[in-house]
Amino acid sequence: MNDGSLAALVALGAFHGLNPAMGWLFAVARGLQERSRSLVLQSLPAIAAGHAASVGAVAVLVALTRSVVATRAVAIGGGAVLVGFGLWRLLSRRHFRWVGMRISLWQLAGWSFLMSSVHGAGLMLLPVLTSSGTAPAGHDHGLASSSGSALSTGIFVTAVHTLSMFTVAGVIAVLVYEVVGLAVLRRAWFDLDRVWAVALIGAGTVTAFTAW
Amino acid sequence: MPLWKPDPTFYASPRDAASAPPEKLAYVAAFDRAAEKPDAIAVLDVDPGSASYGTVVGWTELPYLGDELHHFGWNACSSALCPGSPHPHVERRYLIVPGLRSSRVYVIDTKDDPVAPKIVKTLEPDELAKRAGYSRPHTVHCGPEGLYLTALGGANGEDGPGGIALLDHTSFEVLGRWEVDRGPQHFAYDAWWHIAHDVLVASEWGTPSMIEDGVVGELLLGRKYGHSLNFFDLRKRKHVQTVDLGDEHQMVLELRPAHDPTKLYGFAGVVVSVEDLSASVWVWHRDGDRWAATKVITIPAEPADPDSLPPVIRPFGAVPPLVTDIDLSVDDQWLYVSCWGTGELKRYDVSDPFHPVEAGSVRIGGIVDRTPHPADPGRPLAGGPQMVEVSRDGERVYVTNSLYGSWDDQFYPDGVGAWMAKLDSTPDGFSFDERFFPSGDAFRGRRPHQTRLQGGDASSDSYCYP
Numbered sequence: 001m002n003d004g005s006l007a008a009l010v011a012l013g014a015f016h017g018l019n020p021a022m023g024w025l026f027a028v029a030r031g032l033q034e035r036s037r038s039l040v041l042q043s044l045p046a047i048a049a050g051h052a053a054s055v056g057a058v059a060v061l062v063a064l065t066r067s068v069v070a071t072r073a074v075a076i077g078g079g080a081v082l083v084g085f086g087l088w089r090l091l092s093r094r095h096f097r098w099v100g101m102r103i104s105l106w107q108l109a110g111w112s113f114l115m116s117s118v119h120g121a122g123l124m125l126l127p128v129l130t131s132s133g134t135a136p137a138g139h140d141h142g143l144a145s146s147s148g149s150a151l152s153t154g155i156f157v158t159a160v161h162t163l164s165m166f167t168v169a170g171v172i173a174v175l176v177y178e179v180v181g182l183a184v185l186r187r188a189w190f191d192l193d194r195v196w197a198v199a200l201i202g203a204g205t206v207t208a209f210t211a212w
Numbered sequence: 213m214p215l216w217k218p219d220p221t222f223y224a225s226p227r228d229a230a231s232a233p234p235e236k237l238a239y240v241a242a243f244d245r246a247a248e249k250p251d252a253i254a255v256l257d258v259d260p261g262s263a264s265y266g267t268v269v270g271w272t273e274l275p276y277l278g279d280e281l282h283h284f285g286w287n288a289c290s291s292a293l294c295p296g297s298p299h300p301h302v303e304r305r306y307l308i309v310p311g312l313r314s315s316r317v318y319v320i321d322t323k324d325d326p327v328a329p330k331i332v333k334t335l336e337p338d339e340l341a342k343r344a345g346y347s348r349p350h351t352v353h354c355g356p357e358g359l360y361l362t363a364l365g366g367a368n369g370e371d372g373p374g375g376i377a378l379l380d381h382t383s384f385e386v387l388g389r390w391e392v393d394r395g396p397q398h399f400a401y402d403a404w405w406h407i408a409h410d411v412l413v414a415s416e417w418g419t420p421s422m423i424e425d426g427v428v429g430e431l432l433l434g435r436k437y438g439h440s441l442n443f444f445d446l447r448k449r450k451h452v453q454t455v456d457l458g459d460e461h462q463m464v465l466e467l468r469p470a471h472d473p474t475k476l477y478g479f480a481g482v483v484v485s486v487e488d489l490s491a492s493v494w495v496w497h498r499d500g501d502r503w504a505a506t507k508v509i510t511i512p513a514e515p516a517d518p519d520s521l522p523p524v525i526r527p528f529g530a531v532p533p534l535v536t537d538i539d540l541s542v543d544d545q546w547l548y549v550s551c552w553g554t555g556e557l558k559r560y561d562v563s564d565p566f567h568p569v570e571a572g573s574v575r576i577g578g579i580v581d582r583t584p585h586p587a588d589p590g591r592p593l594a595g596g597p598q599m600v601e602v603s604r605d606g607e608r609v610y611v612t613n614s615l616y617g618s619w620d621d622q623f624y625p626d627g628v629g630a631w632m633a634k635l636d637s638t639p640d641g642f643s644f645d646e647r648f649f650p651s652g653d654a655f656r657g658r659r660p661h662q663t664r665l666q667g668g669d670a671s672s673d674s675y676c677y678p
Contacts, residue, residue, distance in 0.1 A: 111296075189218050
């Protein structure tokens, strides 16, 4: 894993954390309902866990697949899927509703998992996953393509991405809850779903292009 | 195409909404009782700085006859900011306008030319019938799963049960019946929710056969109209509990839940008690882990010379107040109560919802009084304050005078006329704006019913954040 991939992982994590629809807004809403900052803080790990599970599934799958299937096929196929998915997100006007407003932390984690999955959060990491080294730096003991180290790549990628997502979402949630106030939503809630879709298409194109 | 930023008329909290800029246009549903002319949406100038203030400046006629426009609503509102169903980049631009008699639903776009809105889609009655099993669509609310449309009647000529149909909020297709389990509810009317608590509340009027030809005396005295509140799980779409107000309390109509999403109470208006013709307002609330309702306002009937009364109430020798609409200001402080029979609009301070304090009253129209508007003191008025709508900032209150075609004719047999009035409401005062009194020919022979304000109003939106 080179520095560029690491930076990309962190940046994508930050982007995911930034999106109100990925969970921080839910954390704020729960906190405001009960007038409790600790409820905001409690919600964030559940949201991060759901996100990590969604991203991790893709990361581990890709890492494992890479060790047995040609990199090229994964990258080109994955890239095509990603572009298609991005276009679908861009053109689809459907909205998803999984839960109500009163939910437990388990349900919140489940909601976060579904929300991340349906938005292709893990898929967006495909360029990083397919272009980075076969194993994380420092873990390569000469068995670069063993499934053990591939698995740890997947976990490493998920952890870095999620930590970044968690940090950004957490900072925003607390800032909005404590300082800024929800009026900021009207000014600053850009349509990240559309940016998201474009990012998916971009990621797919890069993945396919670099593998060609 | 969706917006890049949230619609500026969406507000996270009631406090944000209350600080919103004043509306400049009002949309009013107006129908032709004779069904000789099409019903229409009248567009009124409500900008006090404008030369055409208080007049009808636009007019969108519908393509058919006899729809009987009643209640309508916005396609999207502040609930789009809720985290459980975030879709803040839809626009509040379409009015969803149901025909209560025809069961047709029109989608009217106000964006490109707000004073001349255009019909962009028409849902035929069979779509509502086929997909949701309902007819006689009544109330529209923009909510977590799309558009919720209450309906009074069943499909294919069945009288009931009524219920709620769900519509897609972008394609406006009927998605189906909202209820998974309707429970014992048979009569429908209004529905709204405590959105942050996944609770839906529904009220009861009657089935189409009980209302379409006017109020049926035997049914009323036989206590056969709706008299209950029904609570549902908004998420599971299942009936949870019925709270019966007592069968003397006939017709539980408008529901106004607290706008503050942390609160679990709301107000319901009851049209008439068959015991003494009084009307009442109830507050629903939690009682342990159950729902309960408490009567907090009783408005007595006013004795009158029977000869001055229409046949339907002549035997009683009194005018019932007939509370047909109520509206709660966005800050949850003021409750406005329409007494369509006596011609009075009351204002209550409901800061303590269990102990409302009357804080203002005006008289206009009424079955006996026929009180004129101060702008035209020589002209007696028929009808009474009926649909009442409050601006987001709570300072302006709009009322129209028609209830429902056949009921208008029963209670005002010499003609209900057509008028609309505006009141200025401040903590210290509650009085008519004498510059605002569109009436008579202004509505081109139609009867004005419900008002919706550009950018939303006190009965359009629900908020997820306190």
